[in-house]
Every structure is written in structure tokens, then in C-alpha cells.
Amino acid sequence: MARFKGFQFNLLPPKSKELVKKEDKRSFSMLYAALLIFTIVALWLGVNLVNAYVDSNIVTRWEKTNRDEDAQIVSYQSEAEDNYELYVKSQGLSGVVTKHTDPDLVFNLIDLRIKESTPGVNIVAYSRNSSGHYQITGTTKKQQDVATLINDFLDDENIKDITLLSLKASTEGNSEFILDIELSTNATEE
């Protein structure tokens, strides 16, 4: 730093060289310190400016977008409620609709198989239990008819889960056999 050297008459003793060096160093330190303050204040202002921009523009814009979307969603409320109502009711009915079959269709199918393969078998009872299985009770004079009938049912792709529940001789002394067959079907209307 430039120093004023115009007056040589000073009552104070001259500064030592060491002190002059220290004062120069301190002057630079003060410059740095001033820069430091300026920098931190500039940083603070900068951050606040960015903050204000983000807050007032970006956040506000996205909040508005969200509000608009909320309003749009609310406008679809009735469709959503209908969908949920359909969901609840269709779930409730899911186990029910599978039971909705036409027994007449099954009876006709069974009658047709018997007529074609074992006309000697006379059906005396049909039943259907709650699990959806059908049961037929018939009589025949030839025991061989039972095997033929079961084989015929096995060949039919619409008849499945065939079980011969019982085969016994009639107690009425008419040399007939009584058979009980359980089956299920996947026959559908054409």
C-alpha cells in the first residue's frame, strides 16, 4: 500500500518494520473479510430469490395443477361409485352364477346317451345336489348295461366326474338291478 511520507517530524516514534508488515497483512485480511460478508449476503439474497421464484411460480403452479386434477377426479365420482357398486355386486354373485344351469339340458343329455347305448336302462329318479352334481337312479335287467352306460358316459366330453355310487339287486324279486350314478356336466345351451 502507498504510504504518505511528506512529514518527517513526528513526535511518535516510527513504526517498526515488523508492525508495518502486520498492518499491511491486516489490511488484506479486512479486504477478504469484507468480501466474505459480501459473498454471504449475496448468497443469502440469491437463495432467497430462488426460493421466492420456486415458491411463487413452481410450487404454486403444481399446486394449481393438483387442485385442477382433484376437481376433475371429483367430477368422475359417479362413474367411480358405479364401478365400485358393480365390483361389490359382481363379487357377491360370482359364486351364484356358476350354479345357474338348466337341469332339463342335463336330463336330455343323459336320456339321449341311455337311449343310444343302453335302452334297457330305465331311469326312475334324477337329482341334483347343492354342489352342482347330478345323480341318476335307474333299473336294468342286465348288469352288463351298467358298464356299457358308464363307458358311454366316459366317452361323452360333456359328462365328467362320473361315479357309480351303488349297484344292487332289487328286493322286489323282479331280477332287476338298481344303479346310482353321480356325474357333473359342462353341457351348455347351443
Next chain:
Amino acid sequence: MPPKSKITTKELYQQYIFMFRFYFFPIFILAVFLLVGIFAVYPSVTTLFDNFSKVDELKLNSEKKQERISKLEALREGSGKTQEYLSYINRIAPIEKTRVTDFQGSISKISQQNNLEIKSARGGEEIIQEENSTDTSTLLVEVPMHFSITGPFQNLKNFLSDIYKGDDFIIIEEMELSKEDSSSDWTMQITLVKYQFISQEKIPDESGVDPGSSGDQLPEEANPEEVNLEDFIPNQDVLKFLDEKYINAE
């Protein structure tokens, strides 16, 4: 070199005072720098990052809402079909007071049309609920009726067919058809079931408005804000059944 003079405690103290005065201003500025940094810049930066997080969150919410809107738009496009399905379901299993009397009446009518005689009839009511169902607000009620009917075999078959093909959705739950010993007539023990939905007490929906005539509510444990009604997918087997049996048949 001249010998170094001894520094007394007083001189040392004076030196420290001098050093403090000498560097006071830079130290003061440094302290101000730190204070501004800690109490002004740091909170501002934190707020800035909070705002960025908020923007990210809002963006994410917006994306989710857009997805919801897309689904809801699809629902609106298919709302006609949904209404059609609902109208058939409401026909199959209406939300009304118990309809045992009507049900018995319609069975009597079909049996008369087929020249059959109803020997006995008795009914009841049973609430059934899907095992995995979380919704207890809408319950499916089974209204079974047990009939004992006699008549010619062909008429009984026609009776069963009429029940199946009729507009009323009636399930043949159990049936036993056997030939009477003494005559050519057959006897049928049959359990027919009619279904209906009943709604439990209503709770307000998201907007605080009563959910309306349907009486359907959100699953018990669900928070309305977390459950999106459009995410529930109706049972496709039932919809297929409705298509085949009613909608495409007309």
C-alpha cells in the same frame, strides 16, 4: 545478536490486548459471516430444499392423479355398459325388502302354466357373504323356497326349463325327481333360491355426501383417501354371464 530481554506477564497481557485490538475487526466480520451463514443462509437453503421436495411430491401426486384420471376417463367411456350391467344385476338380485311372497307367487304361476300341483312350499332367508369379501355394507341374501311338486315327467322338465329361461333369476339349488309308485306322475322335491342385495347402514363418502341409492360403501378397514374406487375390477365371470344370458340374448 543481543540477548533477548525477558518478557514479563504484564507485557504479555499488553501484547494480547494489542493483538485483540489489532485483529478485532476481521474477527468481528468473521463472526458476522458465521452468524449470517447459520441464522440466515442455512434456513433459506433448507427452505429451498423443502420447496424442491414439495415440488417433487406435487409432481408425483399429479402423475398419480393423471393415472387415476385416465382410468376414470375409461370408466366414463364405458359407463353405459356399466349401467347396463348394473341394471341386470339389480334385476337378478334387487335391493328391496324381502321378496319371498313375490318369489312364491312366480313359482306358483310357472307350475300352473305347466299343469303341476304344488304339494307344499316353505321358505326362509339366509345371508351369505363371500369369504374374502372386505365389504360388509352390501350383503347378498339368499331366499330359498322348498317345494314339493307333482305331475307328468315332461311337465316337470318344462317347469325346470321355464325357471331357467325366465326373466327372474332363480337358482335350482337342490332337486330330487322321482317316479311315484302308484301312478305315472313324478314327484319333485326342489329347493329354489332367489337372491337379493341388502345394504347395511350408510356412511358418508369422501365429500361427506351420502353414497346414494346404491348403498355401497368402501371396505371397512379402508381409508377413503387411500382407496380408489376405480381400481376395483368387477368379476369378469359374472359380466360374461350377464352378456351371454341377458345382454347378447336380447
